[in-house]
Amino acid sequence: MSDTSADARSDVSRQWIMAHVLGGIVLATVPIASDLVIKWTGIKAGHVGMLDLLVLGIVLIAANSLSLLILGYLSGVVLRQKLPLFPLRTWLMLYALFGLFVGLLSAMTWLDEESELNKMGLDDFTVLAVGIVAGGILGMLVGATVGGLEALVLRKTAEGLRTWVLYSALASLPIAFVTVLMVVYGPLSGFVSEVLGAVAGFVATIVGAFVMSPALHRLRPR
Numbered sequence: 001m002s003d004t005s006a007d008a009r010s011d012v013s014r015q016w017i018m019a020h021v022l023g024g025i026v027l028a029t030v031p032i033a034s035d036l037v038i039k040w041t042g043i044k045a046g047h048v049g050m051l052d053l054l055v056l057g058i059v060l061i062a063a064n065s066l067s068l069l070i071l072g073y074l075s076g077v078v079l080r081q082k083l084p085l086f087p088l089r090t091w092l093m094l095y096a097l098f099g100l101f102v103g104l105l106s107a108m109t110w111l112d113e114e115s116e117l118n119k120m121g122l123d124d125f126t127v128l129a130v131g132i133v134a135g136g137i138l139g140m141l142v143g144a145t146v147g148g149l150e151a152l153v154l155r156k157t158a159e160g161l162r163t164w165v166l167y168s169a170l171a172s173l174p175i176a177f178v179t180v181l182m183v184v185y186g187p188l189s190g191f192v193s194e195v196l197g198a199v200a201g202f203v204a205t206i207v208g209a210f211v212m213s214p215a216l217h218r219l220r221p222r
Contacts, residue, residue, distance in 0.1 A: 139176020
């Protein structure tokens with residue numbers, strides 16, 4: 001019996017990681033594809049009119065929403081194996097909202113050619129140190145918020161949600177640190193920057209999935 005339970009646990013872990021590998025690949029294509037589409041439209045950072053801003057917002061919101069919907073579906077399929085009453089439709093709606101927020105944030109970031117920290121004229125070590133501390137704190141707050149919203153969706157179908165929120169905060173740290181490095185060592189726009197961000201984001205997504213694995217196994221059906 002214990003061997004069967006261990007095998008099932010291991011199988012869920014593999015599927016969870018694979019779901020995030022596939023989702024991470026999709027997420028990694030978003031900044032690269034978006035950058036190519038935006039350049040094709042002729043929009044340039046720092047020279048954006050109202051129409052350009054509308055196009056920029058539509059492209060980034062649509063791309064991020066679609067990619068996060070795919071990640072939400074892949075992770076939801078795994079969660080449904082542990083939670084028979086898992087609300088997949090509500091879960092996907094939540095991930096669509098995440099995509100909307102990330103798309104808006106991406107548009108705001110894309111408009112700025114240079115990071116705000118670099119504009120302060122501080123040396124690299126000071127900027128990096130401040131960024132890591134502030135980014136880590138902010139990242140954990142964002143992660144806890146995301147985990148809390150996910151827990152809200154799962155509240156009627158699962159137990160172990162406090163652990164889920166805690167590990168969500170921890171899982172956000174890799175993404176937060178990657179974001180800090182991208183902000184500190186801008187520019188925040190440009191194809192090379194998008195490629196580096198895509199690779200780093202993919203790695204951070206996989207690391208985050210490993211961090212969340214213990215919380216996944218502590219979920220129990222109500």
